[in-house]
Amino acid sequence: MPPRAAFSRTTTAARATRASMSADKPASGRRKAGAVSDLGALNGHLGYFIRRLQIWVFQDFIRTLAPLEISPAQFSVLSVINANEGLSQAELGNTLAIERARLVRLLNRLQKRRLIERLPSSADGRRHALRLTPIGQTTLKQAMALADRHEAGLLAKLGEERYGALMEALRDPSASS
Amino acid sequence: MPPRAAFSRTTTAARATRASMSADKPASGRRKAGAVSDLGALNGHLGYFIRRLQIWVFQDFIRTLAPLEISPAQFSVLSVINANEGLSQAELGNTLAIERARLVRLLNRLQKRRLIERLPSSADGRRHALRLTPIGQTTLKQAMALADRHEAGLLAKLGEERYGALMEALRDPSASS
DNA sequence: ATCATATTGTTGACTAGGACAACAATTCCC
DNA sequence: GGGAATTGTTGTCCTAGTCAACAATATGAT
Numbered sequence: 001m002p003p004r005a006a007f008s009r010t011t012t013a014a015r016a017t018r019a020s021m022s023a024d025k026p027a028s029g030r031r032k033a034g035a036v037s038d039l040g041a042l043n044g045h046l047g048y049f050i051r052r053l054q055i056w057v058f059q060d061f062i063r064t065l066a067p068l069e070i071s072p073a074q075f076s077v078l079s080v081i082n083a084n085e086g087l088s089q090a091e092l093g094n095t096l097a098i099e100r101a102r103l104v105r106l107l108n109r110l111q112k113r114r115l116i117e118r119l120p121s122s123a124d125g126r127r128h129a130l131r132l133t134p135i136g137q138t139t140l141k142q143a144m145a146l147a148d149r150h151e152a153g154l155l156a157k158l159g160e161e162r163y164g165a166l167m168e169a170l171r172d173p174s175a176s177s
Numbered sequence: 178m179p180p181r182a183a184f185s186r187t188t189t190a191a192r193a194t195r196a197s198m199s200a201d202k203p204a205s206g207r208r209k210a211g212a213v214s215d216l217g218a219l220n221g222h223l224g225y226f227i228r229r230l231q232i233w234v235f236q237d238f239i240r241t242l243a244p245l246e247i248s249p250a251q252f253s254v255l256s257v258i259n260a261n262e263g264l265s266q267a268e269l270g271n272t273l274a275i276e277r278a279r280l281v282r283l284l285n286r287l288q289k290r291r292l293i294e295r296l297p298s299s300a301d302g303r304r305h306a307l308r309l310t311p312i313g314q315t316t317l318k319q320a321m322a323l324a325d326r327h328e329a330g331l332l333a334k335l336g337e338e339r340y341g342a343l344m345e346a347l348r349d350p351s352a353s354s
Numbered sequence: 355a356t357c358a359t360a361t362t363g364t365t366g367a368c369t370a371g372g373a374c375a376a377c378a379a380t381t382c383c384c
Numbered sequence: 385g386g387g388a389a390t391t392g393t394t395g396t397c398c399t400a401g402t403c404a405a406c407a408a409t410a411t412g413a414t
Contacts, residue, residue: 036271044328
């Protein structure tokens with residue numbers, strides 16, 4: 001009992017077309033390299049489409065923030081630190097679902113770039129209290145401006161209804177374990 | 178993935194906060210270990226939520242297909258080959274947005290497991306005509322059954338409206354390059 | 355107070371994914 | 385025939401993600 005009962009439409013969607021010969025190609029016409037085939041069993045699976053969109057969105061984000069050399073992961077880390085000054089690495093990792101070891105190296109790079117600091121926690125000798133340096137704050141501000149431009153482009157590309165539907169549906173997916 | 182949803186039901190309440198707490202502790206006491214903090218600037222960004230859901234979906238897919246040891250990428254490759262027997266690696270790569278070099282190594286592993294074959298293309302000496310072996314066909318059939326179970330679980334977890342909205346919004350061709 | 359247990363941050367090692375350059379073989383097309 | 389393009393392949397690099405181990409520190413039961 002596949003779940004597609006309600007939303008099936010089965011496979012009629014993506015019927016790939018073989019381009020006709022000699023449409024409008026650059027100087028040397030040859031077999032179309034952009035040809036796309038039938039997705040087959042992938043058509044009923046949400047994960048595939050989510051993945052494709054996610055990759056596209058991240059690539060656009062990376063392109064847009066390239067002048068600052070801030071990756072999506074770095075942006076998320078800076079944002080959460082900025083919104084929760086003094087939090088620990090464990091809390092940060094829990095918030096963003098980044099594993100401890102991975103987070104250590106992420107923070108190392110940000111610290112080397114003088115964007116964040118690891119202060120000793122007065123209450124707990126094991127923890128570090130994380131916060132942005134002044135440089136980190138201004139960098140994050142610039143990053144947020146670019147990220148907003150990225151988001152605006154995303155909305156333009158998807159269209160308002162689709163963007164809104166996605167935002168609505170994606171917020172707070174109850175997931176654990 | 179940490180239990181994010183259990184605490185942060187209100188997305189709007191998240192943007193206030195961060196008033197003047199001390200550097201390493203909230204005024205009212207120690208933060209709990211599993212606590213989740215404010216997402217800050219991430220809250221308006223679609224990419225973050227897409228990413229979180231995509232990770233969750235893939236992890237569930239991997240768990241569900243673990244008995245067959247078929248990854249999402251491998252499943253997509255087998256599905257497209259099955260639906261387009263004899264296609265070339267270039268066409269397969271274009272269809273799934275997998276780069277040539279990466280696809281070569283993906284196919285190497287599947288070929289070593291006797292799930293696919295690379296036949297010489299009669300028309301073009303450079304190409305390989307890809308197809309599933311009998312073992313590959315039965316494996317894919319089993320994988321599709323498990324993938325459908327995964328999909329059903331996904332629908333149950335998200336709820337019908339949200340699942341349907343996502344499928345609707347994601348399915349159309351809007352992403353490329 | 356003591357001792358087992360848990361948490362925090364860190365390092366090392368390993369696997370996958372993705373990007374890019376170079377290359378040989380082949381095909382296209384003028 | 386010969387230059388240009390395509391196809392598959394290999395090599396190399398870098399980032400992500402996972403896991404195990406470890407030292408330092410904190411916690412809690414007794």
